[in-house]
Amino acid sequence: MGINGETKMVGILGHPVTHTLSPRMQNAAFKAMGLNIRYVPLHILPENLPAAVAGIRAMEFLGANVTIPHKVPVCSLLDRLDVSASRAGAVNTIVNREGLLEGHNTDGAGFIRALRETADIDLPAAAVVILGAGGAARSIAAALAEKGAPRLAIINRTRQRAEDLKALLNRDFPALDVIIRMPDEDLGDLLSASRLLINATSVGMEGHLKAVPLDVDRLTKDHVVCDIVYAAQETSLLVAAREKGATVMGGLAMLLHQGAASIHLWTGEDPPLSVMRNALES
Ligand code: ATR
Numbered sequence: 001m002g003i004n005g006e007t008k009m010v011g012i013l014g015h016p017v018t019h020t021l022s023p024r025m026q027n028a029a030f031k032a033m034g035l036n037i038r039y040v041p042l043h044i045l046p047e048n049l050p051a052a053v054a055g056i057r058a059m060e061f062l063g064a065n066v067t068i069p070h071k072v073p074v075c076s077l078l079d080r081l082d083v084s085a086s087r088a089g090a091v092n093t094i095v096n097r098e099g100l101l102e103g104h105n106t107d108g109a110g111f112i113r114a115l116r117e118t119a120d121i122d123l124p125a126a127a128v129v130i131l132g133a134g135g136a137a138r139s140i141a142a143a144l145a146e147k148g149a150p151r152l153a154i155i156n157r158t159r160q161r162a163e164d165l166k167a168l169l170n171r172d173f174p175a176l177d178v179i180i181r182m183p184d185e186d187l188g189d190l191l192s193a194s195r196l197l198i199n200a201t202s203v204g205m206e207g208h209l210k211a212v213p214l215d216v217d218r219l220t221k222d223h224v225v226c227d228i229v230y231a232a233q234e235t236s237l238l239v240a241a242r243e244k245g246a247t248v249m250g251g252l253a254m255l256l257h258q259g260a261a262s263i264h265l266w267t268g269e270d271p272p273l274s275v276m277r278n279a280l281e282s
Contacts, residue, residue, distance in 0.1 A: 001036055008035075009059065010266060011042040013052055013074070014067035018043075021230065021252075021280055022065060025259050028279035029271035037062060037267075044070065053077045056096055062266045063095045065259075068202055071135025078103040088142040089168050090135035093262040104265055107136055108143025110258030111226075115196075118249040119224045124148035127194045129187075131214075132201035133161035136228050140200055141165060145173040153179040153190050156201075191218040199227040199237050221245035230255055252280055 012022050018041070026039040042064070044052040049070055056064055066074050071090040075081060078094065084105040085091045091103035115121065128149050130137055133156040141152055152169070156162040159182060166178040181187060191197065191214065214237070219225065225241035230251030238248045256276055263271040 001031070001034070003038060004036070006036050008037045009061045010037060010039045010063055010065070011056075011061060012039070012065040012067060013042050013044045013049070013070055015043060015045055015069060017041045017067065020067065021255065022067075022259060025256070025276045025279045026263065029260075029263055029276050032272050032275040033263075033267070033269060035267060035269075046070070046073070049073060050077055053094075053101065056094060056101060057099055061096055063093065063262075065262055066092050066094060068135070072138070075103060077101075084108060084139075084142075087146070087168075087172050088135075088139040089165075090138045092135070092139065092258060093265055095265050104262075105139050105142075106258040106261035106265070107139035107254070108146075109261055110256070111140045111228075111254045112143050112147060113257040114249060114253035115224070115226065117253060118226075119247045121196065121224055124150065126196050127151040127153075128196045128198065129153045129155065129190060129194045131155050131183075131197075131199045131203075133158070133165040134200070134202070136202075137198075137200035138165055138168065140198060140228075141169055142172070144196075145169055145176050149176070149196075151177040151179070153181060153194070155181050155183055155187065157183055188215050188218050191215065195222065195224065197223060197225045197241075199229065199235070203229070216240040216244065219244040219246045221247075223247070224249065226254075227251055228254055256280060 020041055023039050023041055030037045074091050078101045081103040085103040088105045092107045093104040095102045154162040162180045169178055219241050223246040225246045226249040227235045227237050228251045229235050241248050260271050
């Protein structure tokens with residue numbers, strides 16, 4: 001189906017955005033679904049985010065995905081947030097309802113779906129360690145809290161962002177035990193006492209693979225280790241975890257499921273996961 005006067009547009013707002021696999025995955029889905037929709041990368045500098053959001057309205061885009069570093073700041077530019085976005089304090093999907101921009105968050109649900117595919121894990125009994133406190137970390141942490149995770153340790157380079165995430169989580173989940181640690185502290189005991197370890201920092205994106213601040217010797221076959229980074233198919237964290245016998249999950253699975261959930265929000269239809277998976281792997 002060629003582009004014509006009826007073509008609807010969706011974009012991904014990010015900085016940088018050149019690494020993104022979303023256009024390939026989402027366009028493959030729209031094609032397979034027979035929908036006249038195109039998905040484009042949109043490089044948006046932070047200072048231009050308000051103008052870009054206004055542009056979604058002005059150009060009558062169906063909506064957009066939102067990625068680094070805009071997931072948190074975009075919240076205040078939208079007309080309303082659904083519960084997934086307000087709980088996470090982060091938006092990865094904008095839906096344009098006749099000029100009214102609605103913020104959603106499919107990262108959390110996408111992560112949970114990917115996790116369920118990968119491991120048989122009893123979340124209400126699973127202590128979690130999460131690296132990072134940015135938009136992706138917030139979404140995943142809120143989704144895990146919603147599924148009943150009892151304890152969550154946040155490790156982040158910038159302490160204030162971890163404090164902000166703790167406050168956000170305890171606002172909606174007062175019984176959740178949230179611990180904050182700095183990357184240079186001894187994290188060994190914390191790791192030993194946990195079941196699920198998630199790297200939700202962007203370390204890896206710019207070639208900082210060596211920066212993962214963890215004593216991987218503490219990992220065992222009982223751990224489930226997830227890395228949201230998908231630029232390199234297997235990050236150094238996952239390679240090390242696999243060597244220890246842990247169950248590992250890379251970023252592509254979460255990317256797939258958050259993208260499918262976004263398409264459902266824009267179109268009301270479920271996209272073909274196998275087509276999307278093939279597009280990511282080709
Ligand atoms: P996203 O929306 O993908 O989460 P983000 O909101 O910009 O992106 O957050 C990026 C996360 O990666 C943050 O937790 C950030 O740590 P700070 O809060 O200290 O900035 C983390 N991060 C980015 N680069 C990092 C690095 N080189 N070492 C450690 N953490 C890093």
